[in-house]
Amino acid sequence: MPINAESGEFKPMIVAFCCNWCSYAGADLAGSSRLSYPADVKIIRVPCSCRVNPLFMLRAFQRGADGVIMCGCHPGDCHYTSGNYFARRRMALLFSMLEYLGIEKGRVRVEWVSAAEGQKFAITMNQFAETVAALGECKRLEDLRCQP
Amino acid sequence: MQRIGVFVCWCGSNIAATVDVDAVAQAVKTEPGVAFSTNYQYMCSEGGQAIIRNAIAEHKLTGIVVCACSPRMHEATFRKTAATAGLNPYMVEIANIREQCSWIHKDREKATVKAIILSRAAVAKLNLDSPLTAGETPVTKRALVIGGGIAGIQTALDIADAGYEVDIVEKTPTIGGKMAMLDKTFPTLDCSACILTPKMVDAAAHEKITLYTYSEVEKVSGFVGNFTVDIRKRARSVDADRCTGCGDCMEKCPSKKSKSEFNQGLSNRSAIYIPFAQAIPNVPVIDREACIKFQTGKCGVCQKICSAKAVDYEQQDEIMTRRYGAIVAATGFKTINLGRFEEFQYAQSPDVITSLEFERLCNAAGPTKGKVMRLSNHETPKTVVFVQCVGSRSTVECGKTYCSKICCMYTAKHAMLLKEKYPETEVYVFYIDVRTPGKGFDEFYRRAAEEYGVRYVKGMVGKVAEENGRLRVQASDLIADKQLVIEADMVVLAAAIEPDPSARNLATLLTASMDTNDFFTEAHPKLRPVESPTAGVYLSGVCQGPKDIPDTVSQAGAAAAKVIGLLAKDKLVGNPCVAGCNEPLCNGCSACELVCPYGAITYEEKTVMDHGVREQRRVASVNEALCQGCGACTVTCPSGAMDLKGFTNLQIMAEVDAICR
Known part of the structure; x- marks a missing residue:
């Protein structure tokens, strides 16, 4: 999101993909425990981390996101038994390609958050938002044709 | 083009205190496809749902977005509301503006902006939604239980008592499993056979239960409600319909050198055998590896002697194909191989035995008629050392990291039984921790230690060595902080338990998942403990994790209840998001x-x-x-x-x- 004209404060735009069974529930728990994290983080619910196509992440950067994070069940705990393993490998590949493209490492992250880890979810999002905010705006992949 | 209605919930003050709900409702009005938007105090209440129903009718909405709490909370509620108003229930999207917005943000302006963004994302998604219909499939009203131990028997009995057909497939020649081998059960010391054999008889006699012993599951296809299973009925070489169970064949069989599996190899059996006297079915089976007729062609004594003409050397394996609605895995456990724990001399010394072998020695129907004796010289031991956690809670490669759960209690039981039979015996128990978290368990352990004078020593046994016909046990006493050397006559090892090796193959057949120790995993460790993540597959007994008999029986009943719940349905409604x-x-x-x-x-x-x-x-x-x-x-x-x-x-x-x- 652009720099706030009045305060000059940079508000990053962060997309979080959360699997329905663990991380989305973890985010709900963070909410019901009233653990705050920046409003810059917007969550998209997917059935499983393996549903996250690397194209979705690229799309986010193309549309001006400053950071993208994917959360899933802990390895071995996937609701669909093996989905997060596929996701983990895909993201490893994607992240090395993003680095090659000049997207700083800190702008992408994978984190395993269980349904019981509301606190971990909030801490993760706070840290991630802080890292992304420090990196500033991400223009590298932004497609100007997508601007309204 | 969709006609979307957006309904913003206040959730009392839960949302409205930090989010300007009216601003959200106004902001989304300009989003593509939005035909109507409003806000209300409690959307999930009857009043709120009425607003949604009326709006659907009045504005001819094709889909609704509810901006409220987590979809994990009320998505199902609003889908029903949409359905009652004639809308496809899958034309509903939820924007989570409570758990993921109002509850975590304090700044009203920021929270309102975020709520608008989340709501427009839901609208964008709904614009591309299409009506979905969940498929329906019929349910085959028959269950398959794999494993005929106490877990399988209890599950089958409970399902059958509810009026559904059940088949039990057991790979050994008899049902009964490990419980049949036990002498007494903790903490009540009732005789294991006395409580198990009536259940075995019940299972065999039940009109809804069919037993397939000496059989294995070979192939599984299909899905919840409609499994097709191939069962291999291995050739017994004895016609079960003709056999009267007289036992003459076993008596006359000249090949009597095979180790009895039931007696843990402590006695021999004939090549044609029934595992134990109360076996069900009471029909012998020919061990073709040991049978002289099968190996050399020259014998045939059992066939000649059998007055019922039941022995049939030509019998072949039979493959049966059956259809089931639900499958229960109850494959049980075995004790781990102790050959690699060289410090205990298990493989070398006949006087070092496992707890299960000790159980057979204690048992009045066992190889020694209940006389506890050293296997080297048949004398009654004067000093017995029990070692706990052999391979359990272990970090060495040949051990298991988990606690086997039953060993503390059965060791207390063994020590007590031994003291009861031979009060003069000196009994030592070496332990890491004594774990007694069951009903009446701690009292039982304390009785062993306090009333029976069993000497509990906290510490591990480092080495067992044969010396002058006795066993020299070196151990540490962690509380007194000193090394102990005990001259013992017998050492009993509480070997860790592990899932039966057949479980691995079965998991592949069922596409059920397993943990790193080859225990079946549950659909949810707390909330769905008897279901496998694979729909229609249920778990009973130790195949899911170490547990004692009361826990196994409870879990068996729970698995049966889940199966009954499935079989009671005529049709299954699937998840349309496929x-x-x-x-x-x-x-x-x-x-x-x-x-x-x-x-x-x-x-x-x-x-x-x-x-x-x-x-x-x-x-x-x-x-x-x-x-x-x-x-x-x-x-x-x-x-x-x-x-x-x-x-x-x-x-x-x-x-x-x-x-x-």
Whole structure:
């Protein structure tokens, strides 16, 4: 999101993909425990981390996101038994390609958050938002044709 | 074009205190497709639902977005509301503006902006939603229980008592499992056989239960409600219908040198045998490896002696195909191989035995008629050392990291039984911790230690060595902080338990998941402990994790209740958010089939229209009853043919676009 004209404060735009069974529930728990994290983080619910196509992440950067994070069940705990393993490998590949493209490492992250880890979810999002905010705006992949 | 209604909930003050709900309702009005928007105090209340129903009718809405609490909370509620107003229930999207917005943000302005963004993402997704219909499949009203131990027997009895047909498949010649081998059970010391054998008889006599002993599951296909299973009924070489169970054949059999599996190899049995006197069915089986007739062709004594003409050397394995609605895994356990624990001399010394072997020695029907004796010289031991946690809670490679759970209690029981039979015996128990968290368990352990004078020593045994016909046990006493050397006559090892080796293959057949120790995993460790993540597959007994008899019986009942709940349904309604193949795009590469954890994708030759040309082609086909909707295939598909209904590529990208605007 652009720099706030009045305060000059940079508000990053962060997309979080959360699997329905663990991380989305973890985010709900963070909410019901009233653990705050920046409003810059917007969550998209997917059935499983393996549903996250690397194209979705690229799309986010193309549309001006400053950071993208994917959360899933802990390895071995996937609701669909093996989905997060596929996701983990895909993201490893994607992240090395993003680095090659000049997207700083800190702008992408994978984190395993269980349904019981509301606190971990909030801490993760706070840290991630802080890292992304420090990196500033991400223009590298932004497609100007997508601007309204 | 959709006509979307947006309903913003206040949730009392839960949302309205930090989010300007009216501003949200106004802001989304300009979003594409939105025909109506409003806000209300409690959308989930009857009043709120009435507002939604009326708006659907009045504004001819094709879909609704409810901006409220987490979809995990009320998505189902609002789907029902939509359905009662004549809308497809899957034309409903929830924007989570409570757990993921109002509850975590204090700044009203920021929270309101975020709520608007989340709501427009939901609108963007709904714009691309299409009505979905959940498929229905009929249920085969018959259950299969794999394993005939106490877990399997109890599950089968409970299901059968509810009026459903059950088949038990047991790989050994008799049902009864490990419990049949036990002498007494803790903490009540009732005789194991006295409580188990009536249950075995009940199972065999039950009109709804069919037993397939000496049989194994060979192939499983299908899905919840409609499994097709191939069962291999191995040749007993004895016609069960003719056999009267007189036992003459066993008596006359000249080959008597085979180790009795039931007695843990402590006694011999004949080549034609029944495992133990109360075996069910009471029909012998010929061990073809040991039988002289099968090995050399010269014998045939049992056939000559059998007055019922039941012995049949020509009998072949039989493959039966049966259909089931539900499958219960109850494959049980075995004790681990102690050969690699060289410090205990288990393989070398006959006087070092496992607890299960000790159990057989104690048992009045066992190889020594209940006389506890040293196997080297048949004398009654004067000093007995019990070692706990042999391979349990262990970090060495040949051990197990978990606690086997039953050893503390059965060791207390063994020590007590031994003291009762031979009060003069000196009994030592070496332990890491004594774990007694069951009903009456701690009292039982204290009785062993305090009333019976069993000497509990905290510490591990480092070495056992044979010396002058006795066993020299070196151990440490951690509390007194000194080394002990005990001259013992017998050492009993509480070997860790591990899942039966057949479970691994079964898990593959059932596409059920296992943990690193080969125990079956539950659908949820706390809330769905008797269900496998694979729909229609249930877990009973130790195959899911170490447990004692009371826990096993409770779990067996719980698994049965789940099975009954499934079989009581005439039709199963599936999850409509499943994968689908866009056939003209599919190139038949099999990538999706390989990543599918449920075996839901197969390939079919189909006629496909490709750019106006009709051609025969191999394309992916999704079995909607098997698909659980994870989406692994959608990302794997190189041509983008696979997509997930309810979470399509376009929908998720529309959400990304709406958020990053």
